[in-house]
Amino acid sequence: MATSSHYDANADFTVCPVCLDKFQTPRSLPCSHTFCHRCLSAHIESSCHDSDPAFGFPCPVCRVFVPAPGILRQYPTQDWASRFPENSFLSACIRKQVSPSDTTCGPCEILGEHGIRAESWCIECEDSICEKCVQRHNMFKALQSHKILPITNFETDIVKFLEKSQKTFKRLCEKHEERNIELICDLHQIGCCSLCIVNEHKQCETFSTFSEAAEKGSDETKLKVVQEMKYILSKVETIIQKGKQNIFDVDDETDTCSEKIKNMIEEMVVGLRNLEETYLNQLAEVSKDVRQKLEGSIRSLEQRKMYLTHWLDELSKDAPTQTKEELVTKCLNAKQILKAVKSLPLIQKKLGISAEVSSVIEKLNSLGTLFSAKITEKNIDFNDIQHATFVEIAKFSIPGSDINGGGFLPSGQLLLCDYSSEKCIVCSEDGTFIQEIPLSGAPWDAYFESDGRTLVTIPDEKAVVVLQENTLAIEKTIDLSCKCGGIAKRQGRYLIGTEKSIEEFTSDFIHLESRVKNITYDIAVDNDGFVVFGDCGKPIITKENPSLNYKRLFTYRNVEPYGLAIDNNGFIFVNGKDSGKIHILSDDGHCLKIFDIDSPQCIKFKKNSQRFFVANTEGIVKIYETTWYI
16 A cells, blocks of 8 residues: 555556555545555445444544544444545546546537647546646536536545535535535434425424524534534543553553563473463563553544544634535535434443462372463443542532532632622632622522623612623623523523523614513523523422423422533533432433432532532532543
8 A cells, every 4th residue: 555645746647546556436435545445445344344343544644534424323334435535537548548648628629620739638527738728618608607627636626626515515415425415404414405394304394494593593503513622632642641551550450460471480390481482472461462452442433533533623724715604504514414423332442461370289290270371341421420430629618608509710710609698709629719709689590702701690670780701890781671590602602590581682682572481590402502490489490492482301309409601511400408418311301310419509510521529508619520441
């Protein structure tokens, strides 16, 4: 297989760098390198055999990571090669049995003018053309829209254009590839063509145009997807590093076991020394098996990392000519990709080697097995909250306080809303007092904007106070004419929880609508834009989809809520103040775990972290880290 990162200037560009034979159905990768369909398919299969699911593969030439086509698991690996564009220019050169530099003008050949040297390639006509034919293309309106590229730069220009055309293809429906995406399903948040709307989504009630979807908060969706991707990337990177350390640990354990074996052999008679090589070979096989398992796991995780990095880079590119349709399509595609990745188990393998040596030797001819080497394996899914442990890392008290809301500032410090006084308290994670923010009334909750500002609700004043970035000085006070409690944001709109309603406002706090609900002051929005709230004085938690006229998705009736929050994995934490328990629910409302803690009334999570704090009715604040032990 070729290993050069670029083709030689004198090379025959009609030869596949893998099989070193003439191209057969040449396929081009995003990095501009081209291979036979058969060679590319075989390389994909060999690169992805130990990864389930397969996230992508390295280019055989430059080793650049190429992500799996479509959405994760959309196509089997044996079909991946066909998803990459055929290099029609090279196919034409092979058909004509000429090199790219010697190709002749196709239209002139048809007219009987043979041997006219071609200077360009027409993408639409899929033919090489001379300078006169280029001029003819410019003369006729039907041909003026054709994309013409110089043959001299065929290796990069033509391949990149084919790749760009493939990316434009993503505007087409994933299920019905001959049709364009026309609307966005508000329930499933995916693009739909007309066939999808009348078939797969016939039960769905509302759809949005690209413009409507963009107005509903594409920038906010993009920001959330970027943050989630970075968060998952950090978790994957941590597991990769632990897996690499595990390999070193296994090597050390192998050395330890080897030493045991050698010491045992040295104590035996000379006749037993002949068994030494057998035992060491057995151990080497087990060690090799362990390494292969760990290396396979790491390769799979590194593919996942590169897959996420690739789509993160794609999502972060803001081309000046990017249209709303392209932005929405890119965001929706990334959102599906992220959802597919999040649905996968995130497992760290912990393998080890142990050796059990027999302590009794009775007869030389009936020694049996002196030791046995085996693999010890324990896997932990970092997306499985049921096997998580909440480790208390800090605890402090604010006597006389009544903390109902707040959160982690971008600096990592805590901002606590003290409803027993007219102030917010800023402190470090160990409880060291940093700052006190006097307010015009008792605060209830806070929302932290991406620009660094902090919004604090003041129920009795029926207002929201905006605090400046860094200094936390009061920037302005906004009168909302409602008893403001919990505050959340969805698609650029603020949701305010009151004792009897959910009030919705624009980003400028212009009132949009009021929905009567017997809710607590607490309200939260998950990463899919669904709204979660509790029933005031009743053991009910409700999740709704605002995009479908607030269709109820689930109701959980086993805890009387007082404070709730959603962690970075989408799990819903609900305080049971009177029961002294925190109920942890899945995104579909099933109770996964119950966490004991005295009288919890406020819980808040640190963005893109496993860390959270809980404040109880006694003014005691505890900070926890969600941990999975192996």
